[in-house]
Amino acid sequence: xxxxRLPIDEGVEIVGLGLYVEELGALLVAxxxxxxxxxxxxxxxxxxxxxxxxxxxxxxxxVREVGAGRLILLGDVKxxxxxxxxxxxxxxxxxxxxLTRSLGLKVEVVRxxxxxxxxxxxxxxxxxxxxxxLLESGWLLYHGHKPLPVEAYTExxxxxxxGHEHPxxxxxxxxxxxxxxxxxxxxxxxxxxxxxxxxxxxLMPGTEVNVEREVLTPLLREAGLDxxxxxxxxxxxxxxxxxxxxxxxxAASPSLF
Numbered sequence: 090x091x092x093x094r095l096p097i098d099e100g101v102e103i104v105g106l107g108l109y110v111e112e113l114g115a116l117l118v119a120x121x122x123x124x125x126x127x128x129x130x131x132x133x134x135x136x137x138x139x140x141x142x143x144x145x146x147x148x149x150x151x152v153r154e155v156g157a158g159r160l161i162l163l164g165d166v167k168x169x170x171x172x173x174x175x176x177x178x179x180x181x182x183x184x185x186x187x188l189t190r191s192l193g194l195k196v197e198v199v200r201x202x203x204x205x206x207x208x209x210x211x212x213x214x215x216x217x218x219x220x221x222x223l224l225e226s227g228w229l230l231y232h233g234h235k236p237l238p239v240e241a242y243t244e245x246x247x248x249x250x251x252g253h254e255h256p257x258x259x260x261x262x263x264x265x266x267x268x269x270x271x272x273x274x275x276x277x278x279x280x281x282x283x284x285x286x287x288x289x290x291x292l293m294p295g296t297e298v299n300v301e302r303e304v305l306t307p308l309l310r311e312a313g314l315d316x317x318x319x320x321x322x323x324x325x326x327x328x329x330x331x332x333x334x335x336x337x338x339x340a341a342s343p344s345l346f
Contacts, residue, residue, distance in 0.1 A: 090150040095320065095328040098282065101248075103273055103320055103328055105151045106289050108250060112226045116151060119163035119232070119252025120201070120288035123184065124177030136292075141180045143291045145187055147324070152192055160194045161223070163252040163286060164201020164232030178210065185214045199223055201232035201253065233285070236307040241281065248282045254306045255288040257295025258321045258331060271295050274334070276317030278308060285309065287322060299337040 092105045100111035107118040121144055126136045152160065167177040188194045198204070198211060200220040211218050222231035222238060229246045231238075233253030241249060258272045271287035272295070285306070287295055296302065298319065304310045315335035322328050331337055 090146060091325070092150045092154040093322065093324065093327045094154065095330075097275055097318075097320065101284070102155070103322065104155050105147065105324055106271060106273075106287050106322055107151055108273065108284055108286060109155045109157065110228065110250070113159065113161070113228060114157070115159040115161050116155060116157040117161050117163055117230065117250055117286060118148070118151075118289045119286040120165045120255060120290055120293060121162065121167075121184075122165055122288070122290040122293055123167050123180040124174050125290060125292050127174050127176040138176060138180070140290060140292055141184060144289060145184060147289065147291075148188065149192060152194065158193070158195060160188060160196050161230060162196065162198045163230060163250065164199050164204060164234075165252065166198060166201070166204055167207060181207070181210050182214070185210070185216060189214065189216070197223070199230050199232055202234040229281075233306045233308065236311075242279055246281055248284070249278070249308070250284045250286065251306070251308065252286045252288070254285055254298075254304070254309060255293055255295040256285055256298045256319075257287065258319055258337070259297040259299055260321075269294055269297065270321040270323055270329075272298065273320045273322060274298065274314070274317040275320065276312065276314070278312035283308070283312065283317075285317070298334055301338075 094104050096102045102109045107116050109116050126138045188196050197217045227247040229241050229249045233251035256272045257269050261267045274285040276283050317334050319331045
């Protein structure tokens with residue numbers, strides 16, 4: 090499986106649907122939403138449980154591409170807000186065992202709003218949970234569903250990475266057909282560099298940032314997205330720098346051509 094890469098800052102590189110941070114020696118990914126198929130079935134939408142296999146393949150390819158020994162999951166490892174479903178328990182254990190034992194990774198989790206009742210699984214695996222954030226080497230890593238902690242506004246923090254928003258970019262071709270690509274956003278807030286990761290889940294296509302809508306993430310509501318740079322990610326075609334979001338909004342639905 091080929092993994093596209095694009096350096097966007099010193100020591101910071103987009104790798105597939107994640108971000109590799111040299112200072113941390115870590116690959117960052119967000120929003121796996123394991124067990125989502127079971128939640129859909131309760132709504133009358135029946136899909137085979139195919140998500141786990143694709144996430145495993147994607148993560149393995151990304152890790153091997155950069156030679157990462159550390160993987161940090163920025164929240165929403167599982168999908169249900171409530172107790173862990175049978176599918177979530179089974180898939181989360183299977184994925185974490187694969188990552189830690191088969192790939193030999195040091196895996197850490199930053200708690201997301203969907204990660205209630207995740208602690209027993211992580212304790213069983215000996216995996217560290219950071220709640221509500223991880224602060225290391227000038228980086229503040231958190232999920233994004235809560236306002237920024239006070240520490241984020243101090244000199245201890247120079248860069249922030251989060252998930253939660255599931256950013257995507259809506260594009261159209263010359264005939265008017267539309268396609269949506271997952272996107273990573275890069276911008277600034279309060280003098281800190283900010284990186285917003287797309288959802289790793291293949292069943293979460295994302296929410297279009299270039300279409301007027303309500304922004305979910307408190308930080309992004311406060312910062313405003315217009316000055317953020319949009320990097321659209323297609324795991325087969327590559328990574329594309331579309332420039333600042335304000336220009337894409339003016340174009341409404343930017344063209345592929």
